[in-house]
Amino acid sequence: MKKIWKLWLLSIVAVFLLAACGGNATEEKPKVDETETSQEENKDAGAEEAYPITLTDAVGNEITLEKAPEKIVSMMPSNTEILFALDLADEIVGVSDFDDYPAEAAEKERIGGQEFNVEAIIALDPDIVFGHESAFGLSEEGYQQISDAGIPVFVVKNAADFDETYKTIETIGLLTDKQEEAEQIISTMKEKVEEVLTKLENVEEEKTVFVETSPAPEIYTPGQNTFMQEMLDMVGAKNIADDQEGWFVMEPEELVDRNPDVIIVMYDYIDTAVEDVYARDGFDTITAIKEEQVIQVDENITSRTGPRLAEGLEAIAKAIYPEVFSE
Structure with missing residues (x-):
């Protein structure tokens, strides 16, 4: 299973790299159709229903919902975390094989992973399927088959920052008639982000950081x-890999030369991940090794663009500047 997860991780890296080179069609943000009542108009009028509603997804497809969905399928862990946070546990009927949070996700029907089971999704007869832009290029035919079966498929944008994550939560809340819950989630996230950044205001010396997303011999790291x-x-903090774009492999010798103050390990499918970094030949000259600053951080809370992302920011901050959070 650990090997399977590693392959999945590397496949997602490849998908992200492809997405970064994609066309403008995937850059359009979800918007309310101007022929329908907008979200803001509904709020101002105090309306209980926002339906019918028409939205355009991340790949330019338009869907219309006549009422709040009663049966939902999620095809990406980040979508699933958002849906559960929106108090839609009863409405969720299917999730991907990789969904592991919250614990209740394990009780839902599994619809596959990167190669999802179209027949299983159609058999669940959902009112809406939430896909994801990061996987769309590898699964476009399957998405079309679901749509052809008369099931609305909304492809969620691959959020590139906190603002786009907030927009994603807002959009999913709008589609599921959970606007107030979405606003509360976003507000809580923003408060946590502000709390973290306030604590870091007095940091005087910037630390250099290397983020490792897969182990040797192919040490992947994120850049610009x-x-x-x-x-x-x-x-x-200063990313020592910020001279390149996207995810790429850094050779061990180069990592040694760049000499980071902190090394963050972002995977846990190897039980000895941190110990293995300390044990690498030639790494004993790196400041992070000498100062015992190799820190493991839960990848899920830093890569899943959902409600826990603010916690991920805090975890990164604590890994780099622990002295600030121990005061």
Whole structure:
């Protein structure tokens, strides 16, 4: 199972790289159709229902819902976390094989992973399926088959920063008639982010950081135009891999030469992940090794663009500047 997860991780890295080179069609943000009553108009009027509602998804497809969905399928862990946080546990009838949070997700019907089971999804007869832009390129035919069966499929944007994550939560809340719950989630996240950044205001010396998303011999790391880069910028840390774009392999010798103050390990499918970094030949000259600053951080809370992302920012900040959070 650990090997399977590693393959999944690397496949997602590949998908993100492809997405970064994609066309403008995937860059359009979800919007309310101007022919329908907008979200703001509904709030101002105090309306209990926002339906019928028409929205355009991340790949330019338009869907219309006549009422709040009573049966929902989620095809991505981040979508699932948002839906559960919106108090839609009873409405969720299917989730992907990789959904592991919250614990209740394990009780839902599994519809597959990267190669999802179209027949199983159709058999669940959902009112809406929430897909994801990061996987769309590899699964477009399957998405079309679901749509052809008369089931609305909404492809959620692959959020690149906190603002787009907030927009995603807002949009899913709008489609599911959970606007107030979405606003509360976003408000809580923003409060946590502000709390973390306030604590970091007095940091005087910027630390250099290397983020490792897969182990040797192919040590992947995120560079520019990644969510991790944004997080490091937010907490005031220097990414030693910011001279390249997206995810790429850094050779061990190069890592040694760049000599980070902190090494963050972002995977847990190897029980000895941190110990293995300390044990690598030639790494004993790296400051992070000498100062015992190799820290493991839960990848799920830093890569899933959902309600726990603010916790992920805090975890990154604590890993880099532990002294600030021990005061």
